[in-house]
């Protein structure tokens with residue numbers, strides 16, 4: 127049914143034991159994703175974006191603990207699933223592209239072997255059919271003379287080509303969900319645009335859902351259906367891309383959008399918005415709003431329980447003591 | 461003499477020798493190919509172009525870290541190779557991309573920032589201490605960070621330390637190679653504002669290398685577009701961003717993703733295959749990827765043609781369209 131989400135996450139929490147105690151890296155985040163939809167997660171470095179995606183894929187390191195009141199992927203509970211179940215899901219129905227392609231390409235095997243193995247492992251197909259699909263996908267991701275590339279090793283390819291091979295590998299089994307962690311950050315702007323276009327095209331063709339993690343608000347605006355803004359382990363604002371960009375509400379989201387120069391809008395050389403201060407430590411007990419120390423709208427209540435507020439008929443959600451993310455003139459600043 | 465460029469490159473070429481594969485013959489790789497460039501006092505020259513086109517090599521030549529294979533570098537009209545490296549370091553300082561690896565983790569912030577003063581034997585301990593406090597204040601760091609270490613600082617704070625270290629010798633020219641690429645946007649904006657303020661206050665001149673064209677448009681006064689070792693277009697920031705001439709400049713600008721929802725990802729009309737710098741394409745190096753290439757573009761290398769505020773190297777703007785030269 128179309129109105130049932132493909133992925134539904136409630137209260138995802140990730141704790142990491144560190145020397146000085148427990149790092150509460152992700153604290154109770156909620157989001158969902160429909161078939162074919164694109165969710166972009168943006169946010170400060172260290173806010174927990176990569177951990178979130180690794181938790182969904184079941185790829186967190188052994189010491190790291192995760193829990194959730196709900197983590198449903200098309201009927202499978204991603205937290206309760208056995209290692210065996212997760213191995214079957216990964217590659218077959220969920221795939222991931224990592225920021226650094228060399229972390230997932232094995233330098234000892236040819237591109238062809240790696241692509242073909244990815245498919246043989248999960249689908250009942252012959253070697254010849256797998257090889258054909260590998261060639262077809264390499265061509266799709268814009269790699270010329272694809273058949274001859276199958277015999278090459280990862281180190282023989284440029285960064286941009288390797289990233290394309292990674293994308294082809296993730297798509298070998300036609301996954302229902304693709305998680306891409308900063309897939310284009312290391313690339314030139316021209317190649318970035320080409321790869322994003324390609325991802326969007328392939329996604330449409332396969333009706334694949336996508337979670338894309340990035341720092342780049344330009345990328346988010348151009349490809350997201352939904353946006354989740356992450357700060358210090360919480361999703362401080364989530365909503366449709368158009369609303370987030372046209373009416374950003376949480377003080378962090380507004381701050382973020384003010385920081386970037388927008389060609390044609392920001393006057394050349396004018397002062398850019400800033401968010402002074404630094405991210406708080408998440409080791410030990412974390413209370414109140416984690417953004418309050420950097421927030422111009424902070425009031426004493428920000429140290430307490432922070433309510434979830436919904437706007438635009440529930441489509442947009444913010445975590446803030448203020449109804450509209452702004453302190454009333456009558457309120458005392460913190 | 462205020463019109464004389466503070467920094468000038470005259471026909472600078474930098475060739476490296478590289479081996480392809482384990483048993484390959486050593487071959488020349490021209491990282492910078494006959495580049496001429498002038499930087500006026502107080503200007504911010506944005507340098508953009510694909511990965512591997514030679515931007516960092518150009519920066520290293522300007523800093524005197526690499527000697528050009530031919531051509532000359534002039535600072536205030538004086539040839540660079542005649543000056544000693546130390547004297548040069550007082551006038552030109554770098555700020556690099558990675559604030560994590562460029563600071564020695566075992567040295568305190570005070571030691572890191574005062575190092576150039578000690579190397580150049582400037583002042584005594586007390587005056588150096590004063591200078592460190594002053595420069596930290598200018599870059600927006602509290603004096604108490606003097607006794608802390610890089611590991612205790614955020615990315616933005618570390619980049620401020622790197623800027624303080626670059627500025628403590630009061631250089632005239634600062635070469636910034638991707639100074640904000642490793643930083644969060646919330647930190648990037650602080651550093652960009654700071655660079656803008658310092659320019660106003662001290663009349664600094666910047667060479668600013670970045671992949672982020674929105675940032676270049678924001679900060680630069682002039683822009684040079686590089687492709688495979690050559691500056692294929694140079695213009696004022698307004699001219700370049702409003703009316704780009706070279707097809708590569710056009711492709712570059714069209715791939716900028718502005719934060720405007722619903723507009724989708726543009727088609728750059730650019731092939732993805734970056735040419736091999738050891739064996740560059742004949743004629744115009746850009747012709748295999750150019751949407752507007754003409755037959756003779758594969759045969760004849762274009763020459764720099766003057767434009768109202770700079771130059772462009774492209775047969776489209778050549779009256780003879782390259783044929784006469786062929």
Ligand SMILES: Nc1ncnc2c1ncn2[C@@H]1O[C@H](COP(=O)(O)OP(=O)(O)OP(=O)(O)O)[C@@H](O)[C@H]1O
Nearest residue numbers: 142144149151170171172173174175176177178187
């Ligand atoms: N294995 C680990 N051990 C200890 N701390 C960790 C580990 N993995 C992640 N962290 C910490 O958890 C927090 C969240 O990390 P995560 O990698 O998810 O951040 P991120 O949002 O992806 O950041 P970036 O944008 O820099 O990639 C950070 O503070 C990080 O230092």
Ligand SMILES: Nc1ncnc2c1ncn2[C@@H]1O[C@H](COP(=O)(O)OP(=O)(O)OP(=O)(O)O)[C@@H](O)[C@H]1O
Nearest residue numbers: 476478489491510511512513514515516517518737
């Ligand atoms: N020490 C070296 N020895 C051999 N080749 C080199 C050396 N340094 C750079 N090159 C080559 O010179 C060319 C220009 O490199 P450079 O680092 O200047 O590029 P860039 O424009 O700064 O790229 P990026 O945007 O990726 O930083 C590249 O082909 C590079 O491989």
Ligand SMILES: [Mg+2]
Nearest residue numbers: 175176177307
């Ligand atoms: Mg990450």
Ligand SMILES: [Mg+2]
Nearest residue numbers: 515516517637
């Ligand atoms: Mg470089």
